[in-house]
Amino acid sequence: MASVSIAVRDLTVAYGDTTALERVSFQIDSGQMVGVLGPNGAGKSTLFEVLAGLQPFACGEVLIHGQPASGKSGALAYVPQKERINWRVPLSVIQVVMQGRIRGHRWLRRLRPADIEIAEQALRQAGLWSHRGEPMVSLSRGQQQRVFLARSLAQGADILLLDETFSGVDIRAKESLMEILHTLRDQGRTILLASHAVDQVEKNCDCCLCLNRGVVGFGRTRDLVESGVIRNLVGTV
Amino acid sequence: MEILQSWLIAPFTYGFMVRALAVSVLVGVMCPLLGTHVVTRDLGFMSDALAHSVLPGVVAAVLAGLHPLWGAVPMAIILALLLGWLVHSTGLSADTTIGILFAGLFALGVALLPLVRHVRLNLEDLLLGQVLGASRVDVVMTAILTAVVTAVLYGLHSRLLFVNFDPLGAKVAGLSATRLDYLFLVLLAVATVTALQAVGIILVISLLITPAAAALLVARTFEHAMILSAGFGVSAAVVGLYASYHLNVASGPAMALVATAIFAVAYAVAAARR
Numbered sequence: 053m054a055s056v057s058i059a060v061r062d063l064t065v066a067y068g069d070t071t072a073l074e075r076v077s078f079q080i081d082s083g084q085m086v087g088v089l090g091p092n093g094a095g096k097s098t099l100f101e102v103l104a105g106l107q108p109f110a111c112g113e114v115l116i117h118g119q120p121a122s123g124k125s126g127a128l129a130y131v132p133q134k135e136r137i138n139w140r141v142p143l144s145v146i147q148v149v150m151q152g153r154i155r156g157h158r159w160l161r162r163l164r165p166a167d168i169e170i171a172e173q174a175l176r177q178a179g180l181w182s183h184r185g186e187p188m189v190s191l192s193r194g195q196q197q198r199v200f201l202a203r204s205l206a207q208g209a210d211i212l213l214l215d216e217t218f219s220g221v222d223i224r225a226k227e228s229l230m231e232i233l234h235t236l237r238d239q240g241r242t243i244l245l246a247s248h249a250v251d252q253v254e255k256n257c258d259c260c261l262c263l264n265r266g267v268v269g270f271g272r273t274r275d276l277v278e279s280g281v282i283r284n285l286v287g288t289v
Numbered sequence: 290m291e292i293l294q295s296w297l298i299a300p301f302t303y304g305f306m307v308r309a310l311a312v313s314v315l316v317g318v319m320c321p322l323l324g325t326h327v328v329t330r331d332l333g334f335m336s337d338a339l340a341h342s343v344l345p346g347v348v349a350a351v352l353a354g355l356h357p358l359w360g361a362v363p364m365a366i367i368l369a370l371l372l373g374w375l376v377h378s379t380g381l382s383a384d385t386t387i388g389i390l391f392a393g394l395f396a397l398g399v400a401l402l403p404l405v406r407h408v409r410l411n412l413e414d415l416l417l418g419q420v421l422g423a424s425r426v427d428v429v430m431t432a433i434l435t436a437v438v439t440a441v442l443y444g445l446h447s448r449l450l451f452v453n454f455d456p457l458g459a460k461v462a463g464l465s466a467t468r469l470d471y472l473f474l475v476l477l478a479v480a481t482v483t484a485l486q487a488v489g490i491i492l493v494i495s496l497l498i499t500p501a502a503a504a505l506l507v508a509r510t511f512e513h514a515m516i517l518s519a520g521f522g523v524s525a526a527v528v529g530l531y532a533s534y535h536l537n538v539a540s541g542p543a544m545a546l547v548a549t550a551i552f553a554v555a556y557a558v559a560a561a562r563r
Binding site for chain 1: 328329330331447448450451453454455456457458459460461462463464505508509510511514
């Protein structure tokens with residue numbers, strides 16, 4: 053029986069007078085790929101911030117591997133939207149992947165050979181070893197997302213939060229990304245994929261969380277498709 | 290040979306020129322190293338504001354009979370932390386908050402200036418710098434502050450870079466991004482007031498921003514940009530000092546002009562590469 057990766061009970065988040073999430077409850081087992089669907093402002097990013105321990109919430113309970121979400125365990129990794137990255141910082145591909153190992157190394161110390169090996173292995177797994185010395189800005193959008201995935205792997209996180217990962221990515225790159233995500237899921241990692249790409253979610257995700265400030269639907273993707281929940285939500289996505 | 294000697298060596302037969310060179314080179318290393326972060330984080334206005342806003346601290350230190358840095362450094366640190374806190378707690382934009390504090394504190398400093406008429410402290414010195422008047426104490430203090438700033442930057446390099454590149458990802462990975470941001474602002478405050486001595490309030494931005502901006506135009510990696518920017522900063526300081534001596538122009542503006550010329554060359558090189 054799979055262990056519970058994420059458990060959220062009666063979560064409510066408010067910004068001043070505005071409620072971003074209201075009485076949200078769901079539970080995700082380890083090794084599942086879960087699509088998070090919803091229109092803009094539905095609370096997808098807020099939910100990710102809460103899971104990562106970055107966003108305080110008014111009431112409810114959020115457990116990551118049975119422990120309150122704090123953002124300090126390193127169990128979660130975040131693959132950001134392109135807009136959240138400061139592209140003025142000129143970093144090479146391998147430098148970004150090495151960031152996944154920073155948490156474990158002390159001030160004034162260089163990364164240990166073992167950390168470097170883990171980062172290099174993660175980059176190989178993402179299929180980008182030959183690009184290791186290239187500047188991030190010179191890569192395609194799909195390749196950049198694979199680098200961020202490699203950084204998550206280097207971090208050793210077993211829960212990946214992917215925020216609009218497919219946005220601006222061409223079809224071939226989407227397929228390549230999906231292949232990697234399937235491999236990671238098969239290795240036991242839990243993947244939450246916030247996306248507007250409904251077709252990708254329908255085709256690839258085991259479960260789907262339909263959000264519109266509250267939970268509109270949660271369950272097996274096929275069931276939500278057949279019951280029309282996703283179709284109804286798609287009109288607003 | 291004699292001409293070369295009179296151009297290169299003659300200026301440094303004077304003790305004040307040697308001290309000016311030491312302070313300029315130190316500032317020429319420290320400011321651009323920080324400047325690479327300042328430019329990529331878009332904190333240019335913040336640096337300018339810090340330079341202006343320490344005036345009340347400078348006046349208070351002079352009134353107390355202390356070296357101006359004893360007032361300027363704590364004032365800048367308090368200001369940097371206050372700015373960070375106001376932005377986080379009020380939701381006002383960073384530019385708005387900086388504008389409010391910058392104008393208010395600079396005005397307060399100007400209003401307090403008449404209190405120290407008996408001491409040699411005037412607006413022109415603060416605006417244009419007085420590196421030729423640097424004392425041994427100035428050299429030692431600048432060296433200590435440069436060493437501290439450089440050591441912290443080196444020790445926290447990967448963390449600062451992570452937070453600069455992907456703040457949210459850094460937080461999720463377990464780094465204390467807010468604490469690192471505050472620490473960076475404190476370093477910036479220290480560097481800014483140290484550079485005041487060499488190039489003055491108006492021109493402090495030239496050593497903090499211009500060499501780093503030039504380096505980022507031509508460098509492939511952040512580390513390369515940091516090293517290159519320090520080279521540009523030292524070049525601007527040294528060439529500016531020579532120009533100041535031989536052409537009889539104020540040292541601060543001379544350094545700023547050299548830095549701008551370096552930027553123009555870097556821009557041309559970057560454009561030619563495209």
